[in-house]
Amino acid sequence: MADLRKEIEKRRTFAIISHPDAGKTTLTEKFLLYGGAINLAGSVKGKATARHAVSDWMEIEKQRGISVTSSVLQFNYDGYCINILDTPGHQDFSEDTYRTLMAADSAVMVIDGSKGVEAQTRKLFKVCVMRHIPIFTFINKMDRDANDTFDLLDEIEKELGIATCPVNWPIGSGKNFKGVYDRNTKKVMTFSDTLKGTKEGVETEYEIDDPRLCEVIGDEKKDLLMEEIELLDGASAEFDMELVSKGELSPVFFGSALTNFGVETFLQHFLQMTTSPLPRNADIGQIDPFSEDFSAFVFKIQANMNKAHRDRIAFMRICSGKFTAGMEVTHIQGGRKMKLSQPQQMMAQERKIVEEAYAGDIIGVFDPGIFSIGDTISTSADKFAFEGIPTFAPEHFARVRQVDTMKRKQFVKGITQIAQEGAIQIFQEYNTGMEEIIVGVVGVLQFDVLKFRLENEYNVEIRLDNLPYEHIRWIENKEIDLDKLSGTSDMKKIKDLKGNPLLLFVNSWSVGMTLDRNEGLMLSEFGRN
Numbered sequence: 001m002a003d004l005r006k007e008i009e010k011r012r013t014f015a016i017i018s019h020p021d022a023g024k025t026t027l028t029e030k031f032l033l034y035g036g037a038i039n040l041a042g043s044v045k046g047k048a049t050a051r052h053a054v055s056d057w058m059e060i061e062k063q064r065g066i067s068v069t070s071s072v073l074q075f076n077y078d079g080y081c082i083n084i085l086d087t088p089g090h091q092d093f094s095e096d097t098y099r100t101l102m103a104a105d106s107a108v109m110v111i112d113g114s115k116g117v118e119a120q121t122r123k124l125f126k127v128c129v130m131r132h133i134p135i136f137t138f139i140n141k142m143d144r145d146a147n148d149t150f151d152l153l154d155e156i157e158k159e160l161g162i163a164t165c166p167v168n169w170p171i172g173s174g175k176n177f178k179g180v181y182d183r184n185t186k187k188v189m190t191f192s193d194t195l196k197g198t199k200e201g202v203e204t205e206y207e208i209d210d211p212r213l214c215e216v217i218g219d220e221k222k223d224l225l226m227e228e229i230e231l232l233d234g235a236s237a238e239f240d241m242e243l244v245s246k247g248e249l250s251p252v253f254f255g256s257a258l259t260n261f262g263v264e265t266f267l268q269h270f271l272q273m274t275t276s277p278l279p280r281n282a283d284i285g286q287i288d289p290f291s292e293d294f295s296a297f298v299f300k301i302q303a304n305m306n307k308a309h310r311d312r313i314a315f316m317r318i319c320s321g322k323f324t325a326g327m328e329v330t331h332i333q334g335g336r337k338m339k340l341s342q343p344q345q346m347m348a349q350e351r352k353i354v355e356e357a358y359a360g361d362i363i364g365v366f367d368p369g370i371f372s373i374g375d376t377i378s379t380s381a382d383k384f385a386f387e388g389i390p391t392f393a394p395e396h397f398a399r400v401r402q403v404d405t406m407k408r409k410q411f412v413k414g415i416t417q418i419a420q421e422g423a424i425q426i427f428q429e430y431n432t433g434m435e436e437i438i439v440g441v442v443g444v445l446q447f448d449v450l451k452f453r454l455e456n457e458y459n460v461e462i463r464l465d466n467l468p469y470e471h472i473r474w475i476e477n478k479e480i481d482l483d484k485l486s487g488t489s490d491m492k493k494i495k496d497l498k499g500n501p502l503l504l505f506v507n508s509w510s511v512g513m514t515l516d517r518n519e520g521l522m523l524s525e526f527g528r529n
C-alpha cells in the first residue's frame with residue numbers, strides 16, 4: 001500500500017506539443033540525457049517520419065512503426081518516473097495525435113523563438129484547454145535570432161488566450177544571446193554553447209548585482225535587462241500555482257535545446273510545478289489514482305502492420321492502482337473478464353514486456369479486435385466507465401466511391417471497421433443513406449491508409465474525390481431543426497453514423513456567420529460520444 005502510493009506519487013505523465021521543427025525531438029533527447037536513459041543525444045528517432053511519398057502500405061507501416069516506437073517514452077530523473085507522450089506531426093498528424101493528449105496530465109509547449117505560435121501548436125493547444133491541464137511553455141532556439149520577448153509573450157496570450165508568466169528572462173538572442181535571468185532566485189545563468197550533447201558542462205551563475213556579470217554580458221545588455229525586469233515585474237501576471245494547475249496561466253521558460261541551455265532548469269521547475277496523476281472522471285464520480293484497484297482507458301488503437309494478422313495494439317493509460325502482468329481484468333464495454341496479453345512499454349528506445357506498471361503509466365496490449373477508443377478496463381468490483389474521448393474535428397474531406405459497385409457489402413463493412421478503429425470518420429449526406437459516403441480525416445495521410453487498407457484487407461477499390469470543406473461543427477443543441485437552419489452558401493449539412501447532424505464549411509468565417517444568423521445555435525469543434 002505504502003509502495004503503491006510512493007510509486008504513483010513519483011509519476012509525471014505529459015505530452016510535448018509543438019509545430020514540426022520547433023525542437024520537440026531535441027528537447028526530448030536532452031530530457032532523456034539527464035535521466036541517464038541515453039548516453040548521447042541524437043538517437044531518439046529517425047527523421048524518416050518527416051519526409052515521405054506515400055505509395056504503398058510498407059511505407060505507411062514503416063512510418064507507423066516509427067510512431068509506435070516513439071509514442072511513449074519512460075525514464076527516471078531525480079526520483080521521478082517520467083512518461084513523455086509524443087504527439088506526431090507532419091503528415092502523420094492524425095486524430096491519434098489529439099487523443100494522445102487525453103492520456104496526458106500536463107503539456108509542454110515548445111515554441112521556436114523566431115517563429116512564435118504556429119498552426120500545429122494552435123490545434124493541439126485547443127485540446128489542452130478543453131481538458132484544463134497545466135501547460136508549460138519552453139521558448140526554444142534562443143541561440144538563433146528570436147522575436148522580441150515581450151512580443152512573443154503577447155502573441156501567446158492573444159493567439160492562444162492563456163496568460164503567461166515568465167519564470168526566466170532571456171538576455172539577447174542569436175549571436176548576442178548571453179543567458180537567462182531567473183526571476184525567482186534573481187540570478188543570471190550565462191550561456192555557453194559548449195554543452196551541446198552532454199550534461200557535463202557547467203553553467204555559470206551570477207547574482208544580478210555581481211559586478212562580474214557586466215563583464216560577461218556587457219553594460220548595455222545589463223542596463224537593458226534591468227529595464228526589462230522592471231517592466232516585467234510591473235506588467236506580467238503574478239505567478240499563481242492554482243491558475244497554472246487549471247491551465248489558465250502558463251509558466252514560460254527560455255532556452256536552447258540544441259546547445260543544452262536552460263533544459264535541466266526547465267525540467268526541474270516543471271517537475272516541481274506539476275503533480276502526480278490526479279483523479280479521473282468516471283460515470284460513478286472521480287476515480288482515485290491511489291486506489292488499490294487497477295483501472296485504465298484505451299486512448300489509441302494501432303492496427304497491425306502485418307496483413308496476415310488483423311490484430312492490433314491498444315494503448316491504455318493507467319488511471320489507478322497497479323498493473324501486473326497476467327492479472328485478470330474486466331473490460332467494461334465488452335462486459336467480460338479477460339487477461340491483458342503481451343503488455344508492452346517503451347523505455348527510451350527499446351520496447352519491452354511490462355511486469356508491472358502504475359497509475360500514470362501507458363501500456364500497449366495485444367488487441368484481437370475487441371477494444372474501442374475510450375473503453376475502460378478495471379479490476380474494481382464497481383463497474384464504472386471513464387468519461388469518453390471526444391471526436392476531434394477532421395480538416396480534410398473527400399467523397400468516397402467504390403469502383404466496383406457489386407462490392408457494396410465489403411465496402412461498407414471495411415470502411416465502417418476502419419472508422420471504428422478511429423483512423424477516419426465517416427459521414428453521410430444529410431438527406432440520403434449510405435450510398436454517398438463522406439470521409440473526414442485530421443491528417444491527409446489517413447486518406448492513403450484508407451485506400452490501401454480497403455484494397456488490401458477488403459479487396460475493394462475506391463475513388464476519393466476531395467471536397468473543399470475544412471471546418472466541421474457538431475450541433476450541440478438537439479432541438480435545432482436542420483431544415484430551418486439558415487446557413488451560408490458554402491455550408492453543407494451532413495450526419496454521422498448515429499444520425500447526429502453536423503455542418504461543413506469551406507471558410508472559417510462562415511461558421512461565425514451561421515451562428516449569427518441562427519439565434520441560440522450552439523456549435524462545437526468536439527463531438528461527444
Ligand code: GDP
Pocket residue numbers: 018019020021022023024025026027140141142143144255256257258259
Ligand atoms: P521537432 O520537429 O520539433 O522534433 O524538431 P527537432 O528537434 O527535430 O529540431 C528541428 C531542427 O532544429 C533540427 O535541425 C535541430 O537540430 C534544430 N534545433 C532544435 N533545437 C534547437 C536550438 O535550440 N537551437 C538551434 N539553433 N537549433 C535547434
